[in-house]
Amino acid sequence: MMIPFNKPYMTGDELYYIKDAVARGKISGNGYYTKKCHEYFVQNVGFKNCLLTSSCTDALEMAAILVNIQPGDEVIMPSYTFVSTANAFVLRGAKVVFADSYHNNPNINADTLEGLITNQTKAIIVVHYAGVACDMDKIMGIANKYDLFVIEDAAQAIDSYYKNKPLGSIGHLAAFSFHETKNIIAGEGGMLVVNDDFFEKRAEIIWEKGTNRSAFFRGEVDKYSWVDIGSSFLPSDVTAAFLYAQLENLEKIQSRRKHLWNGYKDGFQQLALDGLLKLPYIPEYATTNGHLFYLICDSIEQRSQLISFLKDYGIQCVFHYLSLHKSPFYQRENKPKILKNSDNFANCLLRLPLYYELDMEDQRKIISLINDFFNKR
Template identity: 80%
Template structure:
């Protein structure tokens, strides 16, 4: 069977984990945590960052840092994972969902301003499939209305907008290193802090509401409970695994992007024939090879397509359900009409894409996709 995803091991993960254990400190904020932080600052260009146990944790930290209070409104796409919303709902926010573009699942920046009210505290953008949102337009709106921008960059490692790394543009950003992502640590994430106003408090929240990190740097003579917080930092064992992945970022990305463009080239004729829709990449955005999707004509065609490939032991999956149609949102916030989001929720399907995907297997997937769509459109 060709799976949808297969976690990739570079070969040094267990070596670094063993080294972390030998150093005698495997709790959070240890040797490998610092090495990962340094890598992201020096190699990617993030001004400040903190590893977390998950992207969800990073989003929850962001919600605390921008001081979300009950009744505040937070704008975000409906086509996203539930963690994007939960992080802010937990602080009492009212979620205002924005629709997707017609040609890609990202939030439509052209219709954001009408969603902003006096209660709006933040805009959360999700770079779906690692493809950048229109960050210039979004940041201009945020500055005009004095609201924060948080980038949910869970899928966006090594992806860019006008040459700037995603995650470096908003006030804060959250990344994921879940086993389905390009760079992994099993579970794991990272908060990126682009606004220096949040530096000190971010570290305190990260360390359970204490100034423990400042104490170990010798900046204070004792550490105390000084703010709210939680245990957001991951084990140094997790960081050791992640560091082995980071050392191989270029190799991993080269392979994944090659596979992505192979799909695009192999399926281009089907899009030209209007049999399906392929990913749209705006001029200012880059491809990071996180996932490759196609969009069917309707939910029935998608169901048939997934079943067809499953019959050949190829595992494809759809993705998000529209959050504005979820039972929780309906019970607490009423309803919204977001037809473009629903378009992708009903029609989008993701193809297998992972480092060790064999080229002959990918060719077989492409040929079977051609067979399926040629047959149903004949």
């Protein structure tokens, strides 16, 4: 029987809440369950202000509008990330300046940032890969020095922390994902977190198609009208109802995923000590939220052989991003760039199955087979 890379987990209450949302007679955006989700993040996580979106991509696009990205502006971000991180800003006319990763960590190398800043730089986009925090004190210090915005791409970072601060609460803005591959899911879904009061009112307007509709329904204006640019970024309240069932079970889901993550770490410790592979590096300022577990092989050839070997035993393992600075779209209009650490992760990183319902016997099988693969080489 195949062990898949991912399997969406259902808590059992999703359909109950969806049925309730339908019975309430309002299933479009910003309904009862949307507000319940917003309240959860404010009260339980401590976010200042948040807005559910149809995807993390939507949240990033809202962030690009809010910081007023214009043609010619430059934004710095890691090359080792999903295309949405870049697309959100390219759509506004920005020039993307790609930074390298650390040699032992896929996150953006904060030590290289100052050398990439020009008079056109407007924002730094950080990606907390695998839910592991970037070096936020250093990054915020650089941003403050050069008067730049910081946007956290926290797509993978639910329930993860930097020095006891929730990821997504540190930059000016942050974007989360609730895609079915994430820890907490809504099928498709996302959220914008607004940490700077300056953006709060405008964020709601952009979220509501560029209108002050929400202010109207709160009785703050006597009619609502088109006051800014925006789009239909709101998810259906059916989506929010599904998400709320997941949020109620956050602690249980996270406990299981972290247990599985630690099981992998313990199972491969000897291989790492023997220098046969590398394990995820967690800086002392960061935590892991059990989003994904990866191994670093010594070459793309070895990774391909391992993928094929595990597939023969019915185990689906996958690599992750290709470096965006190597993409055809980027190379059409930009000079070649060397980012050796990003390319190394693109070539050598392998993600293992990790989902709530992965049972311990299957995990032991995966660990045993990978140990056999490396020890026989």
